[in-house]
Amino acid sequence: MLFQDYFQFFTFWDAVESGLYFVIVGYYFLIFAYFLLMRFRTSKKYYWLFFSFLFLFLAAGRVFFIIYYFFTPEFEGSISNAALVGILMIQYRFATFCTWMGIASLMGVFGILIFPPVTEMEIDETPTNFKIKIKKILKNKNIRILLRVVLIAIPIVVAILALSLSDLLLMEPDFVDEYLSGVDPGLILIFGYPAGRAVINFVLLPLFVAIIPFLFIYLAVKTYGVLRRSYALNALGFFIYFLGRILQGLFDTLELPHVNAIMPPLLILLSLLIIVIANNYEQLR
Numbered sequence: 001m002l003f004q005d006y007f008q009f010f011t012f013w014d015a016v017e018s019g020l021y022f023v024i025v026g027y028y029f030l031i032f033a034y035f036l037l038m039r040f041r042t043s044k045k046y047y048w049l050f051f052s053f054l055f056l057f058l059a060a061g062r063v064f065f066i067i068y069y070f071f072t073p074e075f076e077g078s079i080s081n082a083a084l085v086g087i088l089m090i091q092y093r094f095a096t097f098c099t100w101m102g103i104a105s106l107m108g109v110f111g112i113l114i115f116p117p118v119t120e121m122e123i124d125e126t127p128t129n130f131k132i133k134i135k136k137i138l139k140n141k142n143i144r145i146l147l148r149v150v151l152i153a154i155p156i157v158v159a160i161l162a163l164s165l166s167d168l169l170l171m172e173p174d175f176v177d178e179y180l181s182g183v184d185p186g187l188i189l190i191f192g193y194p195a196g197r198a199v200i201n202f203v204l205l206p207l208f209v210a211i212i213p214f215l216f217i218y219l220a221v222k223t224y225g226v227l228r229r230s231y232a233l234n235a236l237g238f239f240i241y242f243l244g245r246i247l248q249g250l251f252d253t254l255e256l257p258h259v260n261a262i263m264p265p266l267l268i269l270l271s272l273l274i275i276v277i278a279n280n281y282e283q284l285r
Contacts, residue, residue, distance in 0.1 A: 009073055013261040018070045020265035021062060027272050028059035035279070050108030051279070057105060061098030064091050081179040089171060093163050096200065100159035103208050104152050111148035113215060158204055161196075169196030213238040233278030241271035 035052035039045075068091040075084055162170075168188050176184055190198040216235035220228050244267030251260035 008076065010070060011257070013257040014070055017261035017265065018066055020262070020269070021066055024265060024268055024272070025059050025062050025066075027269065028055045028062065031272065031276060032056040032059065034276070039279070047109060047112045050105045050112070054102050054105040054109070057098045057102035061095045061102060064095035064098065067091055068095060076179070081181070085167075085171070085175050085179050088175070089167050092170065096162040097159045100155045100162060100200075103205075104155035104159065106212060107151040107155055107208065108148070110212065110215060111151045113219065115144040115147050155208060158200065162200065165196045168194075170194050209238075209242060213242070230278050233274055237271045237274035237278055239271075240267055240274065244268040244271060 032052050032055040035048050035055070039048035040052060068088060072084070072088055072091060075087070079087075168186055171185070171187055171194055173187060173189065173192065173194070176187070188195040213235045216231045216238065220231035220235060223231060244264045247267065248260065248264035251264065
């Protein structure tokens with residue numbers, strides 16, 4: 001069988017999937033360079049700085065995940081199983097750390113959009129008393145900066161926790177059967193899933209990322225012309241991106257390697273193309 005002379009587990013579909021994700025990593029770096037050098041350098045707006053670092057961290061995280069899923073398991077038999085699990089967990093920790101640092105950058109974008117400078121804040125011609133109080137609070141520059149810092153700080157704390165939590169909270173239960181000879185190290189599970197991963201992936205992650213597409217939809221409804229098209233395309237791009245990430249886990253669970261190798265990465269590539277187009281309006285610089 002193809003690849004079996006060189007790899008123990010690396011199949012044809014693994015080659016296709018990893019190749020597409022390498023393309024995605026390359027695209028991440030190109031987008032990072034574009035937003036940093038072409039947008040932030042010329043406009044000096046922190047919106048573009050956060051947007052650029054989002055893709056830098058996503059690229060770094062994806063590299064760690066590629067190594068974690070496709071290449072490190074090939075060392076089975078060459079090193080001790082305990083050492084192999086240790087390497088896998090280190091890679092998972094760094095991959096998760098980079099992903100959450102990317103989310104922190106995304107929260108930087110989010111904070112700028114919902115807490116804009118006073119000169120960019122919309123003034124309601126017929127505000128209610130509650131709205132008047134909120135607007136007075138948000139007109140305080142220090143309050144807006146504090147809220148932005150809080151939004152960025154929370155994902156950074158989660159990223160640090162991903163590096164520091166015990167393996168018992170993060171380790172895949174499959175590792176016990178695959179590498180640890182069925183010896184249960186005392187994993188802490190929630191419905192058979194590692195407790196730490198469950199909280200990070202199924203509670204905190206959706207909480208932070210799900211609001212982004214809806215924010216862009218809201219902004220598209222409230223604006224006109226170029227801004228409306230940009231916000232609408234951003235919403236579509238992020239919807240497709242998150243759909244690709246969700247389908248990646250779904251197809252893996254359903255054991256559809258051929259579909260999982262092609263559809264999710266192609267959806268992610270499509271989403272990145274749409275996001276670049278959405279932010280490629282000269283009027284937004």
